[in-house]
Amino acid sequence: MAADKPPSLIRSRIMLAAGFVLLTALLAGAFVLAATRAQGIDQQQHIQAVRASLRSTMLTIQGAETGQRGYLLTGEKTYLAPYIRARGRLRTLLQTLDRQVSDPQRRRYLPELRALIAGKLAELAQTLSYYDRGEHAKATDLVRSNLGMQLMERIRTLLASMLADCDRSIAAQQARERLLSRWVLTGASASALAILGLAMLTLREMSRRHYIMVRARDELLAASEALRRSTERQAMLEEAVRQSRKMEALGALTGGMAHDFNNMLAVVMGNLELLKARLARGNHDVGRHVGYALEATRRAGELTQRLLAFARKQPLHAILVATDEVVANTTEVIRRTLGGIYSVELQQAPDLWKTRVDVTQLESTLINLAVNARDAMPGGGRLTVQTANVFLDEEFAGGRPDVARGAYVMIAVTDTGQGMAPEVRRKAFEPFFTTKAAGKGTGLGLSQVYGFIKQTGGHVDIESEVGRGTTIRVYLPRADGAAATGAARSERARDGMPRGDGATLILLVDDDIGVRVFTAEALTELGYRVLTASSGHEGLAVLDAHPRIDLLLTDVEMAQLTGWELADIARQVRPGLKVLLMTGFTRAATERFGERVAGAGLLRKPFTLEELAHRVHGLLSEGPDPPPATPLRA
Structure with missing residues (x-):
């Protein structure tokens, strides 16, 4: 008869079996957690897509109403563009929601949403119909009936309910994942304790069980890696939520802008x-x-x-300048502007480096900083403008991901004013943030400074303490070469308004009839002969029919053929033709236009008659422009 097995061996085998059970449960839990996380990510991505469609629906119906109101107020057909786009866009969005929303809890909202949107579009269409037939009183009565407002309030409430339901679904999914994670971590702790006890009791069998323990370790590491990947995916979802909140903040920004524009x-x-x-x-x-x-x-x-x-999307005319000259001239303007109760001191570094910058915007930046400093010193004080050549090293740039190491020209503006509290300093560059009383400031001064400096490739920071004053430092990248002279870069120094000789012929191309009529009449008033065209293709035809054209003045953003493309083609047909580009806000216009069309000028909309006169006269007074550096195609 075989001898009985020792109790210790039996206990160790029981613990071994228990350890394997716990380890298996841990691995199963890890795989279940990974599968649940993957399913949760898919579900949350789907819900985020539904949220995006719901927000787009709200913005589109609001745009339709805004376009209708704009048309009723002005009678301009161009205001109807958002309304016309919204009719087709809303049909597509509702079809998208019908495909996306599968949950019965959320689908029950869709029929009512379709009916409300149809009612709102019908109300808008009826109002426009009255207005177009000349029945303005009926259109006004329908607007004042509050039917449209009631429909919009119901649409907002319905969409808010659907968004809240989406948020609840995401929160419930995240709660389930957190609970499952806790269970898996608890199981991992229990398994670790069991494996440790097993190792102590079965030391003599270590060699035989070594393979088992190694395998268990590898499986545990695999489960940990699966958890890590799931955590990274969760972080991506959280980043998507943060981006959504940024879009909501953008809505608040546009509201502030609309308020100011409506007042003007x-x-x-x-x-x-x-x-x-x-x-x-x-x-x-x-x-x-x-x-x-x-x-x-x-x-x-x-x-x-x-x-x-x-x-950071304003069109810039960056040229190489002697920074010390610009700072000195602007400081003198600041000294004359601030008045007697303010002391203005300039501390210039010797041999200050040059920089490539839009001079007008740099001057505006320094004046903005001086005005802010003046407002912080209501009883008077000292303003110091200081310059220096600096090198921002890895240590400085390391804590600021948007700053590149290298050589910079530093311009510091220091005041002896009230200073800023830490919470005010953190928000100082945000648009529409101001500590001034109502009507005393727009809250855009420092945000303008921040955007311009960043667009130029520089950096700006604030050092301030309550009761001790403020220092704002601007860092502009160093540039080498021959700087432009003051006369060449400052049109504002000219006296009077230059005029044409009655023989100079200008081709004006703009697809906006209002801008085209005003600009043509302004050029005629200034003594120039003017030919007009409403599109790039029409402009090419006029250019071909009139070989004596001296200057092409064209808008940048036009349908079919942009101003850039028109200028490129015109330069091929007429090498050396003078070109002046007009722009309000376009992405293309923010590029370095001097590299796109050699010698071309840039005129920012809106512009005054004097600005138009100086810009046109300045281009016509220069010598012949060089042809493009590389062949261009139509």
Whole structure:
């Protein structure tokens, strides 16, 4: 009869079996967790797609209503573009939602949503029909009936309910994943303890069980790697949620912009109506109304440039300049502007490096900083402008991912004012953020500075302490070469308004009839002969029929043939033709236009008659332009 097995061996084998059970449970839990995470990611991606469609639906119906209101207010057909696009876009979005939404809880909203959107579109269409038939009173009564507002409120409520349901689904999925993760981690801890006890009791059998333990270790590592990958995917989803919140913040930004623009439009429209009424009565004392309207349009143009600067999409005319000269000239302007209770000191570094920058924007940046410093010193104080050649090393750039190491020209503006609290300093570059009283500032000054410096490839930071003043440092990348002279780069230094000789012929191309008519009349007023075209192709035909054209003045963003393409083709047909490009905000216009069309000029919309006169005269006064550096195709 065989001897009985020792109790210790029996216990070790029981623990071995228990250890394998726990390990198997751990691996099963890990694989279940990985599968659950993968399924959760697919589900959350699907829900995010539904959320995106819901938001697009809301924005599209709002755009349709905005376009309709704009048309009713102005009578301009161009305002109907969002409304026309929205009709087809909403049909597509509803079809997309019908395909995307499979959950019965969310599908129950779709029939009502279709009916509400159809009702809203019908209300908009009926209002437009009244208006187009000349029944303006009926159109106004329908708008004032609040039917459209009630439909929009119901649509918003319904979409908000669907979005909330999506959020609840995501939260429930994440809760299930967290619970499963805790169970797997608990199982892993129990398995580790069991394996440790087994090793202590079965030391004599270590060699035989070595293979088993190695395999268990490898399986545990595989489960850990699966958990790590799932965690990374979860981080990607969280990043998508953060991006969604950024889009919501963008909505808040556009709301602030719309508020300011509506105020300016109210001033323009009101004064133009007063001007019309007084002229109709034969009263020609209307100069102040014209002045008020022009001032409002100037402020609107400045607001647009500040928003473009913050978004880093304003068109820049960067040239190589002697930085010390620009800083010295601008500091002198600041000294004259601030007045007697402010002391302005300039501390220039010797042999200051050159930089490639848009001079106008750099001057505007320094003046913006000086104005902010003045507002921080209401009782007077000292403003110091300091320059230096600096090298930003790895240590400086390491904590700032948007800063590249290298040589920079540093310009610091320091005041002895009130200083900023840490929470104010963190928000200082955000658009529409201001600590000033209502009507005392737009909150776009420092955001404009930030956007321009970043677009130039530089860096800006703030050092401030409450009661101790503020220092704002601007870093511009060093550049080498021969700097442009002050006369060559500053058109504002010219006195008077230059005019044409009555013989110079200009071809004006713009697809906006309002801009085209105004610009043509302005050029005629300045003493130039003008030919006009409403498209790039029409412009080429006019150019071919009139060989004596001296200057091509064209908008950049046009359908079918852009201003860039028109200038390229025109330069091939007429080497050396003068080209002046007009732009408000386009991506193409933000590129370095001097490299696209050699010697071309850039005129930013909106522009004044004086700006147009100087820009056209400046181009026509220069020598012949060189042909393009490389062959271009139509």
